[in-house]
Amino acid sequence: MLFLQTFLLFITISLAALIPQSGQAKDELTEQELQYLEDDPTITHKVTFQFSQKEEPDSPDSKILGEITMGMFGKTVPKTVFNFVKLANMTHGYGYERVLFHRIIQNFMIQGGDFQFGDGRGGHSIFEKGKFKDENFEINHNKKGRVSMANAGKDTNGSQFFITNTDDCTFLDGKHVVFGQVIGGFDTLAAVSAVKTNDKNRPLLDLFISNIKIQTLMISEPSPNYIYLIVVILVVVIWFAYSKSSYKKNAITDIKDSGIF
Structure with missing residues (x-):
């Protein structure tokens, strides 16, 4: 769980750095x-x-x-x-x-x-x-x-x-x-x-x-490429979370089937 939280934090920071923020003025009007x-x-x-x-x-x-x-x-x-x-x-x-x-x-x-x-x-x-x-x-x-x-x-x-x-x-x-x-x-x-x-x-x-x-004068909104990047990363995160959950369930089943409990 700690690894997953760390991974999500890393993704959030990365996206914040990658995606242009709208409303950020580069030059001022007179x-x-x-x-x-x-x-x-x-x-x-x-x-x-x-x-x-x-x-x-x-x-x-x-x-x-x-x-x-x-x-x-x-x-x-x-x-x-x-x-x-x-x-x-x-x-x-x-x-x-x-x-x-x-x-x-x-x-x-x-x-x-x-x-x-x-x-x-x-x-x-x-x-x-x-x-x-x-x-x-x-x-x-x-x-x-x-x-x-x-x-x-x-x-x-x-x-x-x-x-x-x-x-x-x-x-x-x-x-x-x-x-x-x-x-x-x-x-x-x-x-x-x-x-x-x-x-x-x-x-x-x-x-x-x-x-x-x-x-x-203003950095534009995120392009479709950034949207695709976000979608791909979300899919990876969901898959990772699902895999961890499935692994945990299978491990519990294996322990029960072993006859120890």
């Missing part, structure tokens, strides 16, 4: 960034997009408009943020690097994320390269700078997203999943929102993400 997060959920990542625009339609030259930094609500909508971050860092070889912002509407939003065609017809998630369900609608479109998933209807999230450039877009609540908030670069958001567009709200000169920076 006071200026925090002012945009009043009454908002926990931020797990900071993603910064640098925006550039071509100087002429057929020219390779472009000018930098500035940067927009977004905080991600990875505790509230973990799957949506996971998809966005993986696309941002090009984990699977596709994503937001140099992707166009194809739709700009003043006093509403700016939209991008179609890395396939750049016009709003394409893009997909990292989940089997398809679409995924609306995670939840816990966060409202009640602030300028909300980062939200674009879709073609219920449960059709892919890679396209938009950033609101006005204070109230609550008519989108319950239809689009908010997963982030702009916490820096509102001057850039204003500059991007003011670019000249055609009658379909597409910029006359290509507007694109020219650089991406990702900062993790």
Whole structure:
């Protein structure tokens, strides 16, 4: 019994050391960034997009408009943020690097994320390269700078997203999943929102993400690999306990059958 207790204690300590603990901040948000997060959920990542625009339609030259930094609500909508971050860092070889912002509407939003065609017809998630369900609608479109998933209807999230450039877009609540908030670069958001567009709200000169920076503020939840490890260890512990119990019962039976008692 003492050996079993020691073994269980060892397993507990090992798991505590192996499994990442959520809620452990690695970097702090500045006071200026925090002012945009009043009454908002926990931020797990900071993603910064640098925006550039071509100087002429057929020219390779472009000018930098500035940067927009977004905080991600990875505790509230973990799957949506996971998809966005993986696309941002090009984990699977596709994503937001140099992707166009194809739709700009003043006093509403700016939209991008179609890395396939750049016009709003394409893009997909990292989940089997398809679409995924609306995670939840816990966060409202009640602030300028909300980062939200674009879709073609219920449960059709892919890679396209938009950033609101006005204070109230609550008519989108319950239809689009908010997963982030702009916490820096509102001057850039204003500059991007003011670019000249055609009658379909597409910029006359290509507007694109020219650089991406990702900062993790909070250690993520345990991955499925840790869950498998826990299951395996629990099976071993149960088997060990059962074996000890069976051995003890068999020993008692053998003693009784021996005729000594």
